[in-house]
Amino acid sequence: MNNLRIGIGFDIHRLVPGRKLMLGGVDIPYEKGALGHSDADVVLHALIDALLGAAGAPDIGELFPDTDPQYKGIPGAFLLQKTLDILKKKNVQIQNIDIIILIEKPKILPFKAAIRAKLCGLTGLQEDCVGLKAKTMEGLGDIGAGNAVACQCSVLARKL
Numbered sequence: 001m002n003n004l005r006i007g008i009g010f011d012i013h014r015l016v017p018g019r020k021l022m023l024g025g026v027d028i029p030y031e032k033g034a035l036g037h038s039d040a041d042v043v044l045h046a047l048i049d050a051l052l053g054a055a056g057a058p059d060i061g062e063l064f065p066d067t068d069p070q071y072k073g074i075p076g077a078f079l080l081q082k083t084l085d086i087l088k089k090k091n092v093q094i095q096n097i098d099i100i101i102l103i104e105k106p107k108i109l110p111f112k113a114a115i116r117a118k119l120c121g122l123t124g125l126q127e128d129c130v131g132l133k134a135k136t137m138e139g140l141g142d143i144g145a146g147n148a149v150a151c152q153c154s155v156l157a158r159k160l
C-alpha cells in the first residue's frame with residue numbers, strides 16, 4: 001500500500017481569562033485563552049500527536065513532558081518543528097492533514113485563512129493538503145459552555 005501511514009491526534013485545554021488563545025500558531029483575539037504549561041495550542045498539539053502516531057514515534061507527552069521546565073510557555077510551532085525533524089529522520093513524509101477545532105466562541109471562520117496559511121508555512125504543505133474545520137458543541141458539555149477548546153487531527157503520511 002505504498003507505505004502509507006495514518007495518524008490521529010487529539011488535544012483539549014481549559015479556557016480561562018488572562019491567557020492567549022493560540023490556534024495553529026495564530027494568536028486569536030478573545031477574552032479567554034487556553035491554560036497550559038506550554039502555549040496550549042490545541043491545534044498544533046493535536047497535529048504533533050497525529051504526526052508522531054503516523055511515524056510510530058512516542059507521543060507528545062513522552063517527548064515534551066509538561067513537567068519539564070524547558071517546555072514552560074514553549075510555542076507549539078517550536079515543538080512542531082522538532083516533530084518534523086523526527087519524521088524527516090524516519091523518512092516519513094506528510095501527504096495531507098485534516099483538522100477539526102471544537103470551540104464555542106469565538107467564531108473561527110474569520111481566522112481560518114490565517115490558520116491554514118500558518119499551517120502550510122509550518123509544514124511545507126500546499127493549501128489543498130490542509131483541511132481545517134471548526135465546530136461548536138451546540139452548547140453541550142464543557143466545550144459548549146465555553147470552558148474548554150479541543151482539537152482533533154488526522155494525518156496521512158508515507159514512509160519513503
Ligand code: MG
Pocket residue numbers: 011012013036040041042045
Ligand atoms: Mg496540549
